[in-house]
Amino acid sequence: MNLAEKILAAHAGKERVSPGEFISARVDVVLANDITAPIAIREFWKLGLEKVFDPKKIVLVPDHFVPNKDIQSAEQAKILREFARAQGVNFFECGQMGIEHVILHEKGLVMPGDLVIGADSHTCTYGALGAFATGMGSTDVASAMATGDIWMKVPPTIKFVYKGRLPKHVGGKDLILYTIGKIGVDGALYAAMEFGGEVIEKLSMEGRFTMANMAIEAGAKAGLFYADKKVVAYAKGRGKRQPVVFEPDADAKYEAVHEYDVSGIEPQVALPHLPSNVKPVSQVGRVYIDQVVIGSCTNGRFEDLQVAANILNKKKVNSNVRCIIIPGSQQVYMDALRSGYIEVFIEAGCAVSTPTCGPCLGGHMGILAAGEKCLATTNRNFIGRMGSPKSEVYLAGPAVAAASAIAGKIVSPGDLAT
Amino acid sequence: MLKGRVHKYGANVDTDAIIPARYLNVSDPYELARHCMEDIDLDFVKKAKPGDIIVATTNFGCGSSREHAPIAIKASGVSAVIARSFARIFFRNAINIGLPLLESPEAVEATDAGDELEINLDAGTINNLTKGKTFHAAAYPEFMSGIIKAGGLIEYTRERLKNISGGAAKTTKAA
Numbered sequence: 053m054n055l056a057e058k059i060l061a062a063h064a065g066k067e068r069v070s071p072g073e074f075i076s077a078r079v080d081v082v083l084a085n086d087i088t089a090p091i092a093i094r095e096f097w098k099l100g101l102e103k104v105f106d107p108k109k110i111v112l113v114p115d116h117f118v119p120n121k122d123i124q125s126a127e128q129a130k131i132l133r134e135f136a137r138a139q140g141v142n143f144f145e146c147g148q149m150g151i152e153h154v155i156l157h158e159k160g161l162v163m164p165g166d167l168v169i170g171a172d173s174h175t176c177t178y179g180a181l182g183a184f185a186t187g188m189g190s191t192d193v194a195s196a197m198a199t200g201d202i203w204m205k206v207p208p209t210i211k212f213v214y215k216g217r218l219p220k221h222v223g224g225k226d227l228i229l230y231t232i233g234k235i236g237v238d239g240a241l242y243a244a245m246e247f248g249g250e251v252i253e254k255l256s257m258e259g260r261f262t263m264a265n266m267a268i269e270a271g272a273k274a275g276l277f278y279a280d281k282k283v284v285a286y287a288k289g290r291g292k293r294q295p296v297v298f299e300p301d302a303d304a305k306y307e308a309v310h311e312y313d314v315s316g317i318e319p320q321v322a323l324p325h326l327p328s329n330v331k332p333v334s335q336v337g338r339v340y341i342d343q344v345v346i347g348s349c350t351n352g353r354f355e356d357l358q359v360a361a362n363i364l365n366k367k368k369v370n371s372n373v374r375c376i377i378i379p380g381s382q383q384v385y386m387d388a389l390r391s392g393y394i395e396v397f398i399e400a401g402c403a404v405s406t407p408t409c410g411p412c413l414g415g416h417m418g419i420l421a422a423g424e425k426c427l428a429t430t431n432r433n434f435i436g437r438m439g440s441p442k443s444e445v446y447l448a449g450p451a452v453a454a455a456s457a458i459a460g461k462i463v464s465p466g467d468l469a470t
Numbered sequence: 471m472l473k474g475r476v477h478k479y480g481a482n483v484d485t486d487a488i489i490p491a492r493y494l495n496v497s498d499p500y501e502l503a504r505h506c507m508e509d510i511d512l513d514f515v516k517k518a519k520p521g522d523i524i525v526a527t528t529n530f531g532c533g534s535s536r537e538h539a540p541i542a543i544k545a546s547g548v549s550a551v552i553a554r555s556f557a558r559i560f561f562r563n564a565i566n567i568g569l570p571l572l573e574s575p576e577a578v579e580a581t582d583a584g585d586e587l588e589i590n591l592d593a594g595t596i597n598n599l600t601k602g603k604t605f606h607a608a609a610y611p612e613f614m615s616g617i618i619k620a621g622g623l624i625e626y627t628r629e630r631l632k633n634i635s636g637g638a639a640k641t642t643k644a645a
Contacts, residue, residue, distance in 0.1 A: 074611065074613040087491075087494045087536060087538075088535065088536065088537065090497050091497050091537055091538075091541075094497070095624050098624050098628075099624060099627060099628055099631065100628070101631075116491075116494070117494075117495055121495075122495060124495040124496055125495040128495055128496075128497070170535075171535055171537075172534075172535055173533065173534050173535040173559055175535075187535040187559050188535060188559060188562060188563075189535050189536070189537035189540075189559060189562060189563035189566060189567075190537045191537060191563065191566040191567060191622070191623050191624060192562065192563075192566060192623065194623075194624065195623050195624065195627040198627060198631065199627060199630070199631065203613065205611075205613075237482055237529060237532055238482070238528060238529040238532065238555065238557075241529065241555060241557070241558065242558050268533075268559075271529060271532060271557060271558065273558055326482060413486070413491035413494075413534075414486075414490065414491050414492050415491060415492070419492075432484075432486070432533060434484045434486040434487065434533060435484075435486070435487060435509050435510060436486055436487070436490050436509035437486050437491075439492075441490075441508075441509040441510075
């Protein structure tokens with residue numbers, strides 16, 4: 053069995069599972085946010101229960117419209133607060149919070165080997181830990197909050213093997229954009245993506261979280277990494293539970309195997325309006341930008357801010373650009389502060405925000421007007437994603453984002469005059 | 471039997487197009503329906519009539535897990551969506567809330583905006599009344615039919631909780 057099959061079989065109490073098989077699986081973590089939880093809670097009450105199956109396994113994180121941007125979003129968040137307090141579930145908001153897919157593993161709530169479902173499509177992020185994590189809707193989450201299990205169809209798995217050595221300024225974001233550019237936004241539809249190879253073995257945890265995060269942008273059900281020593285050390289330092297490491301069998305079956313030698317690739321940029329519309333940065337052409345956003349569940353971690361700060365150090369953001377930096381969690385914010393990066397950002401002329409999903413989905417803190425262009429480290433560049441349907445979002449990693457903020461147009465860090 | 475006129479769209483109609491995130495600070499279905507499709511088709515809300523059917527090509531509903539997307543479509547009066555293929559989370563959400571989805575590349579190919587369709591969900595047939603042609607949709611897996619027959623996932627789960635001996639009662643008492 054491959055990695056996805058092993059984790060699912062263990063949670064379904066079966067010796068083996070095969071692609072296409074319907075299973076009922078026990079869940080370790082159930083997640084929802086300020087957009088999806090109000091509907092999940094409404095549906096939960098329809099079941100006639102008073103209590104969730106296990107409050108320790110449920111996590112509610114208001115992060116999309118917080119700090120509450122208007123009365124309506126405040127009313128939505130209030131539904132979560134009241135439910136969370138009454139039920140005693142895990143609950144994190146302003147001041148002790150962050151973006152859900154940055155804090156769950158940071159706080160040790162997800163461990164290797166877990167089965168995680170979340171009412172947010174980027175729940176697949178936790179695949180970096182060797183967990184099977186997948187996004188679902190509010191009604192699925194309502195049912196799982198009641199029963200502790202979930203129905204699932206075992207997906208086929210597509211394996212991705214990365215060979216060679218990563219060039220300078222190329223990271224996890226570039227690898228996943230490159231991959232989505234190759235296979236398309238439905239290239240892994242209904243399938244699990246399993247990532248491996250010598251490049252992945254050397255890749256940081258941050259880089260792996262970024263890659264797993266965007267598996268959904270290829271239509272995948274999950275993006276999975278084998279929990280190697282680096283993963284186990286990361287998880288053990290944070291979690292209260294023991295990690296469970298599943299390893300794919302040597303004769304595991306895959307629907308397809310893609311091998312990429314990435315030694316010569318450049319930083320990648322996804323052009324409007326699909327994450328698969330990817331080009332190497334040198335082929336993007338002259339694109340002047342009005343805004344840069346560095347943050348989100350894709351690239352709002354410490355390493356991302358470190359990469360950006362090293363490029364922005366002693367430089368100034370172009371006077372035509374609004375550069376918004378959003379640490380993904382209070383911990384990331386504090387670490388960046390102690391490392392001097394927040395000072396670097398403010399001296400360069402960036403706006404630094406408290407953790408929030410904010411602009412990524414056109415919520416608040418950086419909405420685009422008609423005709424404006426933004427280069428963002430976020431995960432989606434659909435029409436209207438960050439504001440006006442007549443605006444444009446380009447996706448890249450933090451290195452290209454920081455360099456472009458200085459240049460005022462999309463450039464590679466290597467193109468900046470030193 | 472479902473019957474209505476067709477609104478036709480292309481590939482990769484994403485959940486931000488179906489209901490932009492800026493409206494997700496509410497969850498009332500009819501409020502959401504007021505903004506359905508607006509970033510790619512400002513006229514949809516004006517044109518949509520009860521029973522209407524959305525027809526699209528590949529990967530319909532890609533992107534977010536927001537259940538608000540199928541909810542907005544259903545509250546717009548749309549009776550079904552037909553596509554070559556659907557994004558996974560959207561497919562699941564639609565089944566869970568009782569919005570019928572049909573996969574039929576042939577029907578998509580032969581259908582134009584404004585055509586009148588008649589759908590028989592039990593038989594899995596799509597009848598294009600304008601063109602005088604009938605198509606078959608892929609059958610739902612048995613497991614999913616159970617959820618559809620129960621009237622959605624919540625009803626299905628409620629039945630399950632009743633059947634687990636003392637399940638619901640036990641969960642309540644444990645509180």
